[in-house]
Amino acid sequence: MILVLVEVSPAGEAVETSREAITFARDLAAAGGGVPIDAVLVGTPDDALVGVLAAHGVRRIHALTGAAYDSFSGAAWAAGVEQVRAGAGSVVVMASGTPRGNEVLAHLGARAAVPMAANVVSFGGLSPFTVTRQVVGGAALEEMQLSQRPALFTVAGHAVEARPADTHGAGELVVETPEVPDADLVARVVSTDEPEPDLSGTLKSAKVVVGAGRGAGSAEGFDDLLELADLLDASLGVSRVVTSLGWRPHHEQVGQTGSRISPDLYIPCGISGAIQHWAGCSSAKAILAINTDPDAPMVTKATHAVIGDLHEVIPAVNAEIRRRRG
Template sequence: MIAVLVEVEDGRAALVSQEALTFARGLAGDGDSVEAVVVAAPGTDLSAVVGDCAAYGVARVHVADSAELSSYAAAAWAGVLDTAAGDASVILAGGSNRGSEILAHLATRRDLPMAANAVSARVDGSTTTLQRQVVGGAVIETMTLAASPAILTLAGHAVEPVPADAPGAAEVVTTSPAIAADDLRARVVSVTPRAGGDGASLTRAKIVVGAGRGAGGPDGFGGVDALAAKLGGVVGVSRVVTSLGWRPHHEQVGQTGNRINPDLYVPCGISGAIQHWAGCSSSKTIIAINTDAEAPMVTKAAYAIVGDMHEVIPAILAELDKR
């Protein structure tokens, strides 16, 4: 059995979990089933999540809805996963902040190694050979986990989420693990929505317009905001922009920010350091705007415009207005 932690986002299985379910089907051998583990507040309508799980070939959905689990507590959620996963050969989660934290707690509970940011894997008995992203995605490392179950997270956007050829039964099973008081010592006690949205919209966006040091300062994003709005996309920025306080951290793309996989990414004034590339390399098409023709982002882009973003973007907007 392959057990997958499924996160809930806007009432559906989160994109990172859809990717993990797709990856899990590829790991399943003859006779293996893919089973999902979902933690939710009591009374939560999970019909759409169960439907998503069925579409991705899940045989069984383990649901824990104890009142003690209403707010996020990594150690307690790891306890749920520990119980529901049972003797699974692989325990998997998407490489989100929560997925990574919960599986780290689980690995500690079971005194087993954990591998993060996998991009491929092959299970052979009690040994799992996998490739994973390291150094911000600049290097792919091949490693072996000589332990069962294999506990691992999937790198964001390492696979395209694809529903199964035939839906799974998605039988819903309620799990009620004992929750120790110590597991609730660190938990979310309140949530305040961030003004202007959050990183979730950036990771789901089909079009992203990026900006880096070339913006020149906090007042240099007018054209970037306008282009993103005109294209129906969102804005993403490099680490230096957030470090300088020009834009909020939830807009950051990169190793220490969001990993994106839009159909179109337009980085403006971004050199393309390894850390930033780790967050945008899954973009399907990149059109770079930069004054430096030799900048890494320009050389890696499908298309590039060599010029000042403050001159190029207004010209693009004017042309789009004509059309």
């Protein structure tokens, strides 16, 4: 049996990367002869969430409840997941490759004394069980054998597209209150600050993203880029150097330490394409780079490129869009 840790948003919905992990689990289950898939989550899900998980092929939903789960603790969540795993006889435990997913499965691996593969993008043979995962910020791929049981791994964001199952699962809800030792609650979240409002839109779900790097020149150099984003109904994404210089807020950052995006179109302007940034945008279906350097890594990897100064190219593009729209 495959067990998938599902993260739930404050609105009570399964986050997209968790639905992607379940989709990945279905592909793995089919390759293994159709073994069942269970989900484990914190809190009691409402009927809508149960229905979504059932539609994605989940047989049973294990809901962890109790005071120990009132706030996030990687060790406490791992303790609960391990008790569910042991009771259900899971041979594979998965999560999405988010900070929480990676932390919980790392704790689980330490408890079970087995390795954990982070940021897996695909699987190969089942005997021995092999996976391919992103390393060096997504700049390279590594093949790894998971010969011990349980096999533990997290799925890289957007490695697969979340999709409902052809045949719905039973979606049976089982509420559990596992015992959690005090030692597992030493490190836990004690307070949460609300992030700044994201005025650029939701990067991770945007269909079009306009990117900006050092080539913007200054905090005042974003007017044309913001206009292009508005004309294309796109989100604005920036490189790490832009946020480090204080030109734009951190929630707009794309890259290894920012958001990982998978738009239909990414338009990086004045971005050289360092490994860390590429790790966040390499899943884009098409990339149109605008840069003065024809040898910049982003230009050489792009689907299409315009060699020129963004402060000349973008105003011309904006004017043409406005002209065609009348």
